[in-house]
Amino acid sequence: MTEAGPELPFYRDTLGCVHCGLCLPACPTYQELGDETESPRGRILLSRALAEGRIADGARIASHFDRCLGCLACESACPSGVRYRHVLEGTRAELNQRAPERGVRARLRKLLLSQVVARPRRLRWAFAALGLAERTGLRRLAQRLGLIPQLTERLLPAVPPRQQRLPLVGAFPPPGVTRGRVALFTGCVMEQAFGEINRKTLALLQANGFHVDVVTDQGCCGALHLHDGQLELARRLAQRNVDAFRGADVIVTNSAGCGAALRDYGHLLGSAVAADFAGRCRDVCEFLAEQGLSATPAPFPHRVAYDDPCHLCHGQGVRTPPRALLRTVPGIQLVDHPSAETCCGSAGIYNLLQPELASAIGADKAGQLRATGAEVVITGNPGCIMQIRAHLSGTGMRVLHPVEVLLPESG
Amino acid sequence: MLPSMEALFGELTRRFGPKRCLTQPESLLAYECDGFTIHRQRPLAVVLPEDTEEVVAAVRLLHAHRVAFLPRGAGTGLSGGATPTEPLVILDTARMKRVLRVDPEERIATVQPGVVNLDLTRHVRAHGLHYAPDPSSQSVCTIGGNLAENSGGPHCFKYGMTTDHVLGAKVVLPDGTLVELGGPAGARPCGGLDLTGLFCGSEGTFGIATEITVRLSPDPESTVTLLASFRSMRDACGACSDIVAAGLVPAALEILDKATIGAIEASVYRAGYPADAAAVLLVELDGPAAATEADAEEVLMLCRSRDAIAIETAHSPEDRLRLWKGRKGAFGAMGRLSTDLYVLDGVVPRTRLIDTLETITAIGAKYRVTLTNVFHAGDGNLHPNIAYDGRDAEETQRVVAAGMEILRTCVAAGGSITGEHGIGSEKLDHVALMFTAEDLEVMERVRSVFNPDGRCNPGKVLPTRNSCAEVGRWPEMVARVLDPGGPSP
Numbered sequence: 100m101t102e103a104g105p106e107l108p109f110y111r112d113t114l115g116c117v118h119c120g121l122c123l124p125a126c127p128t129y130q131e132l133g134d135e136t137e138s139p140r141g142r143i144l145l146s147r148a149l150a151e152g153r154i155a156d157g158a159r160i161a162s163h164f165d166r167c168l169g170c171l172a173c174e175s176a177c178p179s180g181v182r183y184r185h186v187l188e189g190t191r192a193e194l195n196q197r198a199p200e201r202g203v204r205a206r207l208r209k210l211l212l213s214q215v216v217a218r219p220r221r222l223r224w225a226f227a228a229l230g231l232a233e234r235t236g237l238r239r240l241a242q243r244l245g246l247i248p249q250l251t252e253r254l255l256p257a258v259p260p261r262q263q264r265l266p267l268v269g270a271f272p273p274p275g276v277t278r279g280r281v282a283l284f285t286g287c288v289m290e291q292a293f294g295e296i297n298r299k300t301l302a303l304l305q306a307n308g309f310h311v312d313v314v315t316d317q318g319c320c321g322a323l324h325l326h327d328g329q330l331e332l333a334r335r336l337a338q339r340n341v342d343a344f345r346g347a348d349v350i351v352t353n354s355a356g357c358g359a360a361l362r363d364y365g366h367l368l369g370s371a372v373a374a375d376f377a378g379r380c381r382d383v384c385e386f387l388a389e390q391g392l393s394a395t396p397a398p399f400p401h402r403v404a405y406d407d408p409c410h411l412c413h414g415q416g417v418r419t420p421p422r423a424l425l426r427t428v429p430g431i432q433l434v435d436h437p438s439a440e441t442c443c444g445s446a447g448i449y450n451l452l453q454p455e456l457a458s459a460i461g462a463d464k465a466g467q468l469r470a471t472g473a474e475v476v477i478t479g480n481p482g483c484i485m486q487i488r489a490h491l492s493g494t495g496m497r498v499l500h501p502v503e504v505l506l507p508e509s510g
Numbered sequence: 511m512l513p514s515m516e517a518l519f520g521e522l523t524r525r526f527g528p529k530r531c532l533t534q535p536e537s538l539l540a541y542e543c544d545g546f547t548i549h550r551q552r553p554l555a556v557v558l559p560e561d562t563e564e565v566v567a568a569v570r571l572l573h574a575h576r577v578a579f580l581p582r583g584a585g586t587g588l589s590g591g592a593t594p595t596e597p598l599v600i601l602d603t604a605r606m607k608r609v610l611r612v613d614p615e616e617r618i619a620t621v622q623p624g625v626v627n628l629d630l631t632r633h634v635r636a637h638g639l640h641y642a643p644d645p646s647s648q649s650v651c652t653i654g655g656n657l658a659e660n661s662g663g664p665h666c667f668k669y670g671m672t673t674d675h676v677l678g679a680k681v682v683l684p685d686g687t688l689v690e691l692g693g694p695a696g697a698r699p700c701g702g703l704d705l706t707g708l709f710c711g712s713e714g715t716f717g718i719a720t721e722i723t724v725r726l727s728p729d730p731e732s733t734v735t736l737l738a739s740f741r742s743m744r745d746a747c748g749a750c751s752d753i754v755a756a757g758l759v760p761a762a763l764e765i766l767d768k769a770t771i772g773a774i775e776a777s778v779y780r781a782g783y784p785a786d787a788a789a790v791l792l793v794e795l796d797g798p799a800a801a802t803e804a805d806a807e808e809v810l811m812l813c814r815s816r817d818a819i820a821i822e823t824a825h826s827p828e829d830r831l832r833l834w835k836g837r838k839g840a841f842g843a844m845g846r847l848s849t850d851l852y853v854l855d856g857v858v859p860r861t862r863l864i865d866t867l868e869t870i871t872a873i874g875a876k877y878r879v880t881l882t883n884v885f886h887a888g889d890g891n892l893h894p895n896i897a898y899d900g901r902d903a904e905e906t907q908r909v910v911a912a913g914m915e916i917l918r919t920c921v922a923a924g925g926s927i928t929g930e931h932g933i934g935s936e937k938l939d940h941v942a943l944m945f946t947a948e949d950l951e952v953m954e955r956v957r958s959v960f961n962p963d964g965r966c967n968p969g970k971v972l973p974t975r976n977s978c979a980e981v982g983r984w985p986e987m988v989a990r991v992l993d994p995g996g997p998s999p
Contacts, residue, residue: 115845115849117842117849119586121649121839133602133605134532134602135918136532140540154539163885178777178779178840178841179780179843180778232933
């Protein structure tokens with residue numbers, strides 16, 4: 100055995116696996132491909148072999164980790180309690196260091212993540228430019244010329260109007276008596292592509308009696324960078340958020356992916372301050388279910404299927420609160436959705452990187468959702484909303500974020 | 511790589527494409543073992559066929575090139591049945607997961623081998639039917655793997671093992687010949703020699719089943735599950751014996767010890783088992799409602815007379831599911847105790863359970879290993895679990911030695927070396943505890959009818975002719991794990 104093993108931080112996590120295989124039915128890529136190298140158990144074995152120095156050329160196993168959705172359904176199935184997320188993130192970081200991907204596309208992706216997504220001002224400019232391209236017909240032209248692959252184009256949302264993309268900053272008191280004070284995490288892409296959901300989250304918290312602070316120095320949670328193996332950048336982004344929210348008692352998130360990342364800062368940064376920060380994070384539904392709604396939601400007389408974002412159910416263990424809140428909506432009919440905890444194939448930017456597999460998984464999800472007979476799908480993560488919308492387009496089914504149906508009448 | 515191997519890989523890749531013919535050595539490490547992790551060796555290649563025709567094509571190519579192979583289901587086996595013992599190609603049936611036919615009137619189904627055990631039950635649930643054998647890994651393991659291993663499960667106490675539920679199979683023999691075993695037409699054997707019975711439990715050494723016809727069982731009218739906790743293992747085993755002696759035939763009778771309960775309760779499979787119990791007895795009763803209620807009363811009484819601390823009775827499907835969830839997740843949950851797990855599988859007469867368990871505990875102490883027990887008490891099928899660190903050569907040797915002594919104890923008590931996990935590569939040394947040279951010779955002759963060249967799952971079930979040489983294999987195979995730089999294809 101080489102000495103490399105124990106030094107790699109994810110090595111210990113791989114040792115928890117006793118190879119029972121109970122994760123296999125939970126894994127979307129194994130279900131799709133039937134290939135052990137595309138299963139959590141197989142990937143853990145490969146990670147361990149990498150750490151033990153049994154694999155000299157890391158590039159030769161990289162594709163198996165690229166193909167992992169990171170949905171964490173395997174963690175929910177694992178009796179041995181393996182923290183697969185740490186195996187995955189650690190292995191990707193190690194591979195990124197040992198055998199960085201070559202090629203224009205990979206470089207462009209890394210550049211986009213590190214130089215645009217990680218920098219709020221540049222991301223805002225990028226969305227402004229994208230909006231301009233859309234208004235001038237440039238985007239359509241690019242699409243027609245085949246510059247944007249069709250699968251990708253279907254997933255990209257229309258750029259929202261400028262006023263929705265303006266950053267929210269400041270202190271927002273509730274209209275009546277204050278029940279408590281929270282800080283809102285506004286995210287990066289969330290702010291630009293789903294500014295309206297951020298505004299509705301804010302309004303919902305206010306309507307339910309909470310004073311909401313939106314602090315200025317916050318930014319991208321770093322999840323996309325971590326998934327891309329850019330460990331150091333992810334750590335810098337995490338530290339920025341830990342510092343920005345130092346004074347907040349409760350940090351409310353409305354994006355499951357961001358929430359799961361924020362709640363793992365203790366592991367990522369390895370400091371007590373970061374662990375304390377992680378302990379103060381709550382998903383908006385989880386927080387409101389804990390506190391109880393004081394404002395009755397507006398009537399929503401529709402058949403609704405709730406679809407669990409992976410990073411909410413598997414990543415944060417939040418399953419009941421969104422459903423409990425939705426049941427309080429007058430007129431709503433929550434229908435049974437047996438595959439609610441299965442990944443939709445969005446998985447961060449997976450659907451852009453692995454369009455073929457993501458598309459197959461997305462189509463499965465759309466089929467299961469159509470079978471429920473629901474008119475509306477509700478899910479609390481921007482990536483999932485985009486992916487499910489793309490795969491349900493033309494069916495007349497709408498896809499909404501939970502906060503959108505929890506707002507009171509006046510909201 | 512031998513030149514003939516290159517030619518073979520070329521032909522396999524042409525036939526199956528790169529996504530269904532894996533040859534990259536680094537990736538193939540993912541296939542170096544199944545649920546039994548002491549033996550490891552990566553295959554030369556993995557092929558993923560999708561139907562009978564493709565299996566025939568693959569096997570013919572392998573036969574033509576004189577390359578050995580083994581069939582693999584979900585790789586959940588616990589005796590190394592799906593682990594190579596020499597350079598070979600794995601035929602993985604994971605993509606053969608179609609249910610081909612269900613006849614609810616005749617109560618039979620024909621499935622591809624990669625259909626997951628529990629998926630079959632889900633598939634026929636609407637007809638009020640289920641597939642009875644239910645290994646703990648039933649949410650993952652495949653019907654093909656179950657057939658190869660003659661798998662059991664908690665409910666086999668009342669309903670029998672896999673062999674009692676398989677009616678026939680299409681089988682590709684090691685030379686690529688396609689034959690049909692058994693008579694899928696009805697529930698009775700179709701006459702002639704019972705080759706289906708022979709095939710079942712042959713651990714992938716007779717060929718590959720590509721279509722399997724199984725019996726489906728009607729769901730019982732009512733089911734009651736009881737969980738009784740006891741102050742001592744002796745009381746739990748006593749209650750189990752009393753239940754059987756009273757003439758009751760529960761669907762399942764399972765016992766879990768304190769350490770197992772602790773691991774389960776710390777896992778996502780937590781079931782609310784009482785933490786203060788030295789052992790719990792899980793009893794399931796099914797049948798007509800009036801009968802199960804009466805039986806449940808009697809079980810309650812018998813458990814009380816053995817000083818049960820508490821008894822929980824579950825009637826609703828949710829509560830029953832919860833009580834079973836813990837039991838089914840037990841193996842994996844033991845991973846919390848150490849980095850590796852050796853799940854043993856021995857059988858003793860039910861009346862010898864408690865004495866054997868006490869001996870097993872003593873063996874655990876003697877070899878200084880962490881040993882827990884969870885078992886099918888009704889069948890006397892023990893599963894001592896040994897948690898250990900496989901990176902520690904000395905500890906691993908002690909674990910292997912303790913396992914050997916435990917199985918020796920089972921045989922001495924009038925039992926056997928496997929109840930449901932099979933011999934695989936794990937117990938080649940142990941076979942001699944049960945069978946004489948003459949017994950083994952007959953088995954070898956039967957096998958050579960199906961597998962004359964020995965290229966189908968070599969090194970499994972039966973020790974090679976000069977069986978004494980096998981005794982030396984264990985240290986060698988263990989060494990392979992411990993020395994990553996060691997021989998690999």
